[in-house]
Amino acid sequence: MTVNFSKKYGQVFLNDKNIAAKEVRLLGIEPGDHVLEIGPGHGILTGILLSEPVKLTAIEPDHRFYESLKISYHDHIASGKFNIIKESFLDTEPSYFDHIIGNIPYNISSPILFKILDFNFKSSILMVQKEFARRLVAKPGTKEYSRITINTSVRSTIKILFNVTRKVFSPVPDVDSAVISIIKKDVDIDLANFDKFIAKIFSMRRKKLSTILNYNGPLSEKRPEELDLSQLLTLYSRN
Numbered sequence: 001m002t003v004n005f006s007k008k009y010g011q012v013f014l015n016d017k018n019i020a021a022k023e024v025r026l027l028g029i030e031p032g033d034h035v036l037e038i039g040p041g042h043g044i045l046t047g048i049l050l051s052e053p054v055k056l057t058a059i060e061p062d063h064r065f066y067e068s069l070k071i072s073y074h075d076h077i078a079s080g081k082f083n084i085i086k087e088s089f090l091d092t093e094p095s096y097f098d099h100i101i102g103n104i105p106y107n108i109s110s111p112i113l114f115k116i117l118d119f120n121f122k123s124s125i126l127m128v129q130k131e132f133a134r135r136l137v138a139k140p141g142t143k144e145y146s147r148i149t150i151n152t153s154v155r156s157t158i159k160i161l162f163n164v165t166r167k168v169f170s171p172v173p174d175v176d177s178a179v180i181s182i183i184k185k186d187v188d189i190d191l192a193n194f195d196k197f198i199a200k201i202f203s204m205r206r207k208k209l210s211t212i213l214n215y216n217g218p219l220s221e222k223r224p225e226e227l228d229l230s231q232l233l234t235l236y237s238r239n
């Protein structure tokens with residue numbers, strides 16, 4: 001299939017089937033599982049996923065890919081193994097899937113990731129821009145450690161599994177990629193309030209907490225960027 005890429009949809013296409021197969025293997029699929037694929041594009045992951053004993057739902061807003069995958073996988077659709085939906089994943093109602101996978105558009109990685117965290121799932125594997133992946137796993141005291149690190153790590157455990165060179169995509173993008181895994185955590189705090197607190201203190205990330213919060217006590221001589229997640233949660237519960 002020849003389809004021109006669209007910048008609006010953040011389209012670059014993986015050419016390397018071994019990398020796609022490795023991503024699928026890392027999902028840890030079991031027979032009968034229901035997998036959600038975000039942004040199948042030409043379908044490099046889709047074909048591999050459909051060779052597994054699973055049910056697959058794919059979400060793709062670009063009507064060209066939607067139509068072409070519908071034709072290519074007509075039999076799988078007819079048998080109920082495959083379902084393709086033409087919409088933005090950002091408009092998809094959260095629900096349960098055993099696994100979520102996608103080589104996602106880099107221009108909307110952050111909203112896609114937070115949307116995924118509204119779903120329930122056993123495992124998720126995503127290809128993202130390398131720099132974005134590094135922000136997700138950043139350690140306190142580094143410049144990548146930021147609001148997104150904290151808001152994702154309070155809800156999930158994210159790991160970088162391997163890096164991927166830009167050379168295996170067409171068209172060749174300006175950035176390298178990384179494949180990450182996401183496992184959700186149980187959360188019992190008000191996430192919107194916690195984010196407000198984190199946004200406030202990280203807007204002054206190099207100031208001491210005694211100045212930002214006008215308080216003296218444990219951690220007050222520290223700066224927001226120095227605190228790990230459990231220290232930030234302790235501080236949040238005190239304020």
Ligand SMILES: C[S@@+](CC[C@H](N)C(=O)[O-])C[C@H]1O[C@@H](n2cnc3c(N)ncnc32)[C@H](O)[C@@H]1O
Pocket residue numbers: 008009010011012013014015038039040041042043044045059060061062065087088089090102103104105106108
């Ligand atoms: C980086 S390309 C990857 C395509 C294919 N999965 C691959 O690995 O070659 C991103 C894909 O996500 C689709 N996409 C863009 N915006 C989307 C959205 N809001 N929801 C779901 N898919 C989206 C694009 O049309 C494109 O097919």
